[in-house]
Amino acid sequence: MGQLRIRSRHQPYEVAVLIAAPICGTLMMILNVRPTSVQTSMPAPIQAAWELGLIAVGVGGLLGILWPGRLSTGLGLELASVLVLGTITSMYTVALLVMTGRNSIVATSFVLAVAVGSLWRAAQIVVDLRRLARACEFMTYDQLQAGVP
């Protein structure tokens, strides 16, 4: 019988990135500016989706982390946000790589790190959700109720 360990959802790097993402997206939208690499390497609709995605990811991710209801719903929201965040940052990494090459080694590395971290976190959440599902399968709700008189 294994132990059920759900990892803490308040991970500083993740939360910081999730807070930064919607700010970044909103500022880009308000000021109507985009990184040159994004402008040149993505078709216009994908650019808009990319920008909206940043906002959605931040809001959704923070919502998932702070979700007051079911743990599984919160984890699901966070999983979706983190997956999309990984996608968005991967896209930006590719754009930077192709457009600027060796001139932006630092920026590319950090953005790539965020992408890798996001996908890593997504994998963690998938494992946690599996464990949670197994734990719920292991005990019926009656057992849960009986366990806590």
Place this chain on the structure above:
Amino acid sequence: MITAPSPAAPHWVQVALSVLGILGGGSGLAAIATVVVQRGKFKADAADTLTEAALTLVQPLQTRITQLEGEALNARSELGVLREQVNQLQFVVRVLTRTLDRWRAAIRAPDATLRKVRATVAESDRIPGMDR
């Protein structure tokens, strides 16, 4: 950071990024959909999520508690019996002390005679509760 941006990226980059974006967005939506569809699997709320480990801890604790409750009940009834005995013994001690005082007074009396002392002792033989 961007020193010499090319006016337009190669076509394959645009295609690749579009595909990547669609795939990523799709996977995000799929994740939400999966969790919503499989919601039934997660019966417990966050608050009453009992882990397997916790359950294995709780069950022995519950049996232990019932054991201890039984023992506490036994101990309490035993305590009642003992208290009753103590009460009886206290009564006996009081009676004996009183008898002893009376005898001592009879012996120490200035006009004490063997007959009077004997009379006092014979009198205390009739005191109830002393036959125990």
